[in-house]
Amino acid sequence: LNIAVLAGDGIGPEVIEQALKVVNAIGKKYNHEINLTHALTGAVAIDATGNPYPDETHEVCMQADAVLFGAIGHPRFDNDPSAKVRPEQGLLAMRKKLGLYANIRPTLVFPSLLHKSPLRRELIENADFVCIRELTGGIYFGDKGRNETRDKAWDVCEYTKPEVDRIVRLAYEYAMKRRKKVCIVDKANVLETSRLWREVAQGIEKEYPEVETEYLFVDAAAMRIIQWPEGFDVMVTENMFGDILTDEASVISGSMGLMPSASIGTHTSVFEPIHGSYPQAAGKNIANPLGTVLSAAMMFEYAFKLMDEANEIKDIVNKSLAEGVVTVDIADGGKAFSTSEVGDWLA
Amino acid sequence: LNIAVLAGDGIGPEVIEQALKVVNAIGKKYNHEINLTHALTGAVAIDATGNPYPDETHEVCMQADAVLFGAIGHPRFDNDPSAKVRPEQGLLAMRKKLGLYANIRPTLVFPSLLHKSPLRRELIENADFVCIRELTGGIYFGDKGRNETRDKAWDVCEYTKPEVDRIVRLAYEYAMKRRKKVCIVDKANVLETSRLWREVAQGIEKEYPEVETEYLFVDAAAMRIIQWPEGFDVMVTENMFGDILTDEASVISGSMGLMPSASIGTHTSVFEPIHGSYPQAAGKNIANPLGTVLSAAMMFEYAFKLMDEANEIKDIVNKSLAEGVVTVDIADGGKAFSTSEVGDWLA
Numbered sequence: 243l244n245i246a247v248l249a250g251d252g253i254g255p256e257v258i259e260q261a262l263k264v265v266n267a268i269g270k271k272y273n274h275e276i277n278l279t280h281a282l283t284g285a286v287a288i289d290a291t292g293n294p295y296p297d298e299t300h301e302v303c304m305q306a307d308a309v310l311f312g313a314i315g316h317p318r319f320d321n322d323p324s325a326k327v328r329p330e331q332g333l334l335a336m337r338k339k340l341g342l343y344a345n346i347r348p349t350l351v352f353p354s355l356l357h358k359s360p361l362r363r364e365l366i367e368n369a370d371f372v373c374i375r376e377l378t379g380g381i382y383f384g385d386k387g388r389n390e391t392r393d394k395a396w397d398v399c400e401y402t403k404p405e406v407d408r409i410v411r412l413a414y415e416y417a418m419k420r421r422k423k424v425c426i427v428d429k430a431n432v433l434e435t436s437r438l439w440r441e442v443a444q445g446i447e448k449e450y451p452e453v454e455t456e457y458l459f460v461d462a463a464a465m466r467i468i469q470w471p472e473g474f475d476v477m478v479t480e481n482m483f484g485d486i487l488t489d490e491a492s493v494i495s496g497s498m499g500l501m502p503s504a505s506i507g508t509h510t511s512v513f514e515p516i517h518g519s520y521p522q523a524a525g526k527n528i529a530n531p532l533g534t535v536l537s538a539a540m541m542f543e544y545a546f547k548l549m550d551e552a553n554e555i556k557d558i559v560n561k562s563l564a565e566g567v568v569t570v571d572i573a574d575g576g577k578a579f580s581t582s583e584v585g586d587w588l589a
Numbered sequence: 590l591n592i593a594v595l596a597g598d599g600i601g602p603e604v605i606e607q608a609l610k611v612v613n614a615i616g617k618k619y620n621h622e623i624n625l626t627h628a629l630t631g632a633v634a635i636d637a638t639g640n641p642y643p644d645e646t647h648e649v650c651m652q653a654d655a656v657l658f659g660a661i662g663h664p665r666f667d668n669d670p671s672a673k674v675r676p677e678q679g680l681l682a683m684r685k686k687l688g689l690y691a692n693i694r695p696t697l698v699f700p701s702l703l704h705k706s707p708l709r710r711e712l713i714e715n716a717d718f719v720c721i722r723e724l725t726g727g728i729y730f731g732d733k734g735r736n737e738t739r740d741k742a743w744d745v746c747e748y749t750k751p752e753v754d755r756i757v758r759l760a761y762e763y764a765m766k767r768r769k770k771v772c773i774v775d776k777a778n779v780l781e782t783s784r785l786w787r788e789v790a791q792g793i794e795k796e797y798p799e800v801e802t803e804y805l806f807v808d809a810a811a812m813r814i815i816q817w818p819e820g821f822d823v824m825v826t827e828n829m830f831g832d833i834l835t836d837e838a839s840v841i842s843g844s845m846g847l848m849p850s851a852s853i854g855t856h857t858s859v860f861e862p863i864h865g866s867y868p869q870a871a872g873k874n875i876a877n878p879l880g881t882v883l884s885a886a887m888m889f890e891y892a893f894k895l896m897d898e899a900n901e902i903k904d905i906v907n908k909s910l911a912e913g914v915v916t917v918d919i920a921d922g923g924k925a926f927s928t929s930e931v932g933d934w935l936a
């Protein structure tokens with residue numbers, strides 16, 4: 243199993259270290275040869291090479307069966323969004339060059355953490371849905387610019403039928419393995435790109451008669467996520483809407499530090515926790531490694547199709563929660579373990 | 590006081606009728622001559638004239654000191670977003686032609702309705718913020734289209750400095766009368782239009798040294814609205830982000846049926862409840878009129894600068910809540926009054 247490891251910035255290296263302990267332990271137990279190749283990305287890559295996603299890193303990813311990713315971003319770039327070179331550009335370049343067209347984010351609810359949710363318990367107890375976000379198109383990658391006097395700016399949102407087809411199909415395939423419900427989120431009452439999405443989806447819908455399809459405007463979806471999260475099974479949407487809605491959805495579980503994600507690509511796939519670089523905690527050995535560990539579980543499932551290994555990782559995470567071997571963010575007044583202690587325990 | 594009345598579709602006519610009872614009662618008490626001119630918009634206007642915002646209606650609005658608006662939208666258009674003529678086009682045409690550049694939505698929390706919120710009570714008890722959404726620019730009004738083979742679609746998001754300047758300034762002026770905090774929501778790490786917003790805002794920020802300014806990415810804002818709504822005072826953002834975030838914010842109060850809005854224009858201003866046409870309830874005399882009545886209060890405040898009148902309307906609404914003279918959606922097992930009974934009681 244050839245894994246590219248991109249630890250990145252902030253707490254990235256610390257949480258990745260714990261996930262690798264678990265990956266290696268699983269490799270030993272199930273007799274897999276695990277080959278790890280580390281490479282630079284994010285602010286650390288800018289410092290070392292001037293480029294947040296260096297060609298060398300790209301080569302490492304292209305050679306790998308999967309990429310395990312920590313986080314990128316550094317506060318020194320935060321108040322200067324027009325800085326010429328920024329860590330986020332590395333992320334976007336990676337997505338585009340690896341063809342990471344589908345970002346998959348499960349919204350998982352952990353019973354012992356329900357009280358951490360901002361939502362009332364009865365609304366989320368049975369929430370279990372997946373957001374699938376298109377990740378290489380839309381307004382992120384369209385033409386953008388300024389006029390000569392720089393007092394007018396534009397960004398173009400663009401989609402082609404094959405781009406939409408690919409991801410909507412993935413959503414339906416996903417739903418077939420779950421509760422067979424797809425919710426397509428768009429703004430077809432205003433946007434031409436959304437009308438294209440809806441046209442394509444209405445075609446694919448017919449191929450999956452067993453699946454219940456719903457079309458929801460993005461503003462209504464933003465409300466529904468809070469009002470009735472249990473109503474969703476698989477949600478699929480375009481890049482910008484997905485950016486907003488997946489972050490909104492990640493909050494309702496109350497367990498953001500535990501949330502994994504997978505980005506499925508045409509060349510390889512990337513697995514990363516959703517929590518970001520969390521610079522305030524960097525270097526303190528307090529960050530929650532469980533989101534990264536669960537991302538490694540998704541890697542075994544999606545990239546390696548090794549379900550036993552994936553399930554064993556999920557089980558040990560649940561056990562760490564049940565036994566209170568957790569970091570300070572979820573220790574709830576109980577003993578808080580350090581990042582590395584949790585990693586050691588899991589491994 | 591010359592008021593154009595656009596009742597529109599669904600429950601629009603019923604809730605508008607109650608608001609007009611209140612407006613007339615206030616007019617009598619404070620000795621104002623109230624001139625109401627009714628005009629068509631939405632699906633009813635399509636049926637009558639083929640146009641959801643007929644020229645005649647536009648003329649009526651242009652002559653008025655303010656527009657009181659009900660709701661538009663009809664289910665027969667809902668599953669056909671590519672229908673040539675749609676009620677929403679009327680809304681967008683009205684916004685553009687009246688120059689309604691700023692949509693102002695207070696997020697009000699009513700103590701007696703806190704248990705209706707999906708959020709835990711302690712998170713929202715002291716929430717009191719205003720979202721200001723740019724309403725005549727961005728991706729709503731940029732070029733949109735398809736290529737010849739119709740398998741590629743685009744929508745252009747565009748902003749000019751004067752457009753941004755106008756609304757950001759309004760947000761700062763607003764904040765000066767409140768808790769002096771402005772949060773500018775954008776996606777400056779990805780979008781050129783957002784970088785223009787930030788540039789303009791950074792200039793205006795300097796003119797208001799008393800105001801505390803914060804810049805937040807839209808994905809982070811979608812999280813913060815649920816995690817810590819009390820942290821906001823005045824939020825300002827572009828059209829599409831505003832569409833999503835204002836709807837998200839409207840849910841957390843638990844009192845959607847009570848939420849008013851104002852759209853400030855260069856020619857006149859429009860006041861409307863945020864709840865929409867709610868077709869399931871249309872004609873049943875059960876819809877909650879309080880959002881429209883509070884929109885009328887905003888009209889007295891913003892369009893007529895008559896604060897006593899505005900406050901008297903707000904007071905009577907609070908009294909109706911305290912005494913339980915409310916519609917079924919908030920009656921909570923107590924006696925439910927009809928739409929018109931609530932209107933009569935208020936008047």
Ligand SMILES: CC(C)[C@H](C(=O)O)[C@@H](O)C(=O)O
Nearest residue numbers: 330331333334485778779808
């Ligand atoms: C950092 C930023 C460019 C990125 C995005 O908007 O896609 C992030 O918010 C995410 O969701 O991964």
Ligand SMILES: CC(C)[C@H](C(=O)O)[C@@H](O)C(=O)O
Nearest residue numbers: 431432461677678680681832
């Ligand atoms: C009906 C639709 C075009 C409209 C919008 O997106 O602006 C609505 O959602 C709103 O917020 O008033």
